[in-house]
Amino acid sequence: MSDKREAPAPAGGRPDLQADCSRCFGLCCVALPFAASSDFAVDKPAGTPCRNLLADFRCGIHDHLRDRGFRGCTVFDCFGAGQKVSQVTFGGRSWRDEPGTAGRMFSVFPVMRQLHELLWYLTESLDLPAARPLRGDLQRALDTVERHTRGSAESLLKLDVPALRAEVNEVLLRVSELVRATVPGRRKNHRGADLVGAKLAGVNLRGASLRGAYLIAADLRRADLRSADLIGADLRDADLSGADLTGSIFLTQAQVNAAKGDAKTRLPQGLRRPAHW
Structure with missing residues (x-):
């Protein structure tokens, strides 16, 4: 799933919420499981490197993923969680250089992805004119999630992500109501x-x-x-x-x-x- 092409920065100018595979240790290609299907050509258990992952963490068939049966790789987006875990949580030390970190790194990655997804929604919301009345609540929610993303691997693994998502979703629902209320009619x-x-x-x-x-x-x-x-x-x-x-x-x-x-x-x-x- 590495080597994603350049994409426009998300609303709010947050390039850190955009995947930068050059700064990631191929986490989506290792940490996540694949199930042989129309999306993936092979089965791959979580924690096992994809057979197409190169030594420098690039994808060996990036330009031919769909042709080779890996359509799912072209769909996936980590919202920048890969480079956050690689460069911040684990300080730039790869699972290949320090095998003892592999288990924790692979477990932290999906947690971080959920947090970065929440950051995407909150950042977008702060940029919406209709959501201006909720700016304070949105900023507080964003600050809370940001703080969690900068925590240690141990704190991230202990985090109650469903509870946090539910809390953030409450304010996102209010954003939705305000935005959709600008549309006339039923x-x-x-x-x-x-x-x-x-x-x-x-x-x-x-x-x-x-x-x-x-x-x-x-x-x-x-x-x-x-x-x-x-x-x-x-x-x-x-x-x-x-x-x-x-x-x-x-x-x-x-x-x-x-x-x-x-x-x-x-x-x-x-x-x-x-x-x-």
């Missing part, structure tokens, strides 16, 4: 809905709540998704060709990478059009 609520394969081409979903919705292989061609809340929505193989996602909130690069789209798909600021589109 707004659709599809929170957690099963919309797998749904025919939604050209549908007005402006200001809709699609939090946690299952949109796998949904037809969203030319759909209006402006100001929609897409946090946690499963967009795997959803067709976003010609769709307008301008101003949609809490959309991540990983979600975009998992979907289909074309040159006419309009994305929010800070997200790039995947090469495979």
Whole structure:
């Protein structure tokens, strides 16, 4: 999963929330498990290096991942957690140089990824004009999460991540309500809905709540998704060709990478059009 190409900095100018594989010890290629499927060509247990990982922590088939059956690697995004764990938590000492750190490093990585994902949402929220009334709460939440990311490996492994996510989610829900309230008229609520394969081409979903919705292989061609809340929505193989996602909130690069789209798909600021589109 290494060697990610340059992407625009996320809202709020936080390049540290963007993966920088040149400063990471290939953690996503080692710490995480693969299951042989349409996304991964082989099974790989957690803690075992991918067979394509080179000695310098680069991916040996980076330019051919999809052709070789590793589509999942082109979708994954660590939100910059890889370099934070590598360079900050473990001070630039790799698991190859110090094998005794490997177990803790691999266990810390998914924790840090969740924290950086929260930082992405909070940073985005602070940049939203509609969320200005919540600026104090958002900044306090961001400061709390930031403080945890700078903690030791031991403190990170003891952290109650579900409780922290629930706490942050409360303020993110309020952000969502404020943003979507700027859209006139009745707004659709599809929170957690099963919309797998749904025919939604050209549908007005402006200001809709699609939090946690299952949109796998949904037809969203030319759909209006402006100001929609897409946090946690499963967009795997959803067709976003010609769709307008301008101003949609809490959309991540990983979600975009998992979907289909074309040159006419309009994305929010800070997200790039995947090469495979």
